[in-house]
Amino acid sequence: MMSKTAARVSRLYEVMDLMLDSVGDPLALKSLAASASYSSFHFDRIFRELTGFSACEYQRKRRLRRAAHLLRHEPDVPIVRIAQDCGFPSNAAFAKAFKQQFAMSAKAWREGGWRDYMDQQVGRESDVSFFVAEPDNLEAILAPYCPPEPGTIAARIAVRNLPALTLRYQRFFGQSGAALSFACHDFIQERENADGVPASTPWYGVFDEDPGFTGEREYCYDFGCADDTVLDPGLGLRVLPAGTYACLDFDDEWPRFRSMYEDWLDKQAVWRLDSTRPHIQKVERTPEGRWRGWLALPIKKR
Template sequence: MEPNATQQTIYHQRIDTVIAYVRTHLEEDLSLETLAAVAGFSPFHFHRLFKAITNETINELTNRLRLERAAALLRAIPTLSITDAAFACGFNSIAVFSRAFKKRYGIPASQWDRQQPLKNSKIGQLSEAFPRYTLENLSEWANAGCLQVQQRALPAQRLAYIRVYDSYSHYERITQAYEQLLTWYEQRGGRLADTTLYGMSQDDPEITPRALCRFDWCLSVPTDWIAEGAVNVVDFSACQVAAIHCHGDIYQEDRALQFLFRYWLPRSKYQPANLPTMEIYRRQPVELGWEIYDMDCAVPIELL
């Protein structure tokens, strides 16, 4: 029997809801029963369904997200101890964290280079598409005022989104999803002048294997709009962001993100919030031919 497309979409939307829940409750006890209830599936069958859709078990996903969050905190906060990072992300002992970290990245957490997290790690065996700037480069740009960081508040809003998987290996999926989302929005009477386009990177390619990285195209929509087909909706909480305006090719975005994570954050009174890195577009990428971009590269932040 051929699967019904609508039924497939419902399954994927429920699993996405679980993943979002795990990401925002990493410090809690994430039992099978709790996550099955979030998904609206029977606990008896949930583990099998989750594995079939994500290609990861629930425990694998939970451990991976906890490790990636801990790694992100260690990178952004040079003074943070390994023990504090482990407990903040839901590990109940430093021994469990240490074993999991070494298994994941191939090196002990104590030997992990916080400035160059890919160096000598198993994740780093993948080829890198972007240059790695030195701290001297970043310091020179800061002193010259080349990269201006602005802090501002983003309001709470409902976002309609389409998720793209493994976008680093399949760039065409990015443009296809963008076109699909805009078509859906305009068919429902939406005007581009009334919305904001966001690109949200749910995972960090310096910490997460690129085949597992997820990217969301999002449009702000009225609060009564609901999910439909491949388009899901989420109520995004208000947050503070540190942002750099980027006008140029995609390398400008990478430079801005390296500056924010490797230079600005460690010297600020902030840490990255448990929210995705985002692109806030000033102009639609299709207007500029997908070669030049006009956007703010933003990292959600919270006080240390």
């Protein structure tokens, strides 16, 4: 039987996913609380305990990161349209909130300011949070990001249509880098011990936003495996959407999404990022004990 704590967390996961899907809609706190079977007061308190933010603050930050995402990857969409699509009532309200969050205007961000922000504010982790390395492999986990030789990552990328996948997952907040890598490794061991999950089981890491724009406190990372593999009903349940992805296979190495952006996506004339679907990483152990898998970047035709 699911514990009260596990049931509460599971309900909050569902509400948070609903908030992400409706990032451009007005935030009806009362309705969100009711969907989780709480009063508005208790919902906001419990939400803050889980994430470190009030529901309103959490949604505001997600709206701004979605806007930052679109400003970078949708250069032909007017800023005022992006502000509206991300739930801001006016361009003035958006401009003020964006500058407070990113210390520059949306125009400056679109013209290249995002790169400076990424390098200065979030570059210290360079999306190493997608690693699931062994705890004794600190060298790989802590290695600084090094741009690939031009064309070397692009030559390995394959555009694929991936099927939908139902995932049982643990959600991690406010962790990145080595701390998150260790947490994911511990989660694998727990599931192997509690559920008898085979060592060769594929595991999936899921991130719904641009990893380069999200600070450590705001990291929200889902990690798990297919729902028929684990038994714990207290874990979250989500469907990873089918669609077109740029995939980078790896074996006994830890490539980074950033290299896929910089060596392939930013130079693309055919494809652009699809911000409505998540980044996905698949990892699994080989019989020899190595890690292999792929990174999948959601894309759509320009």
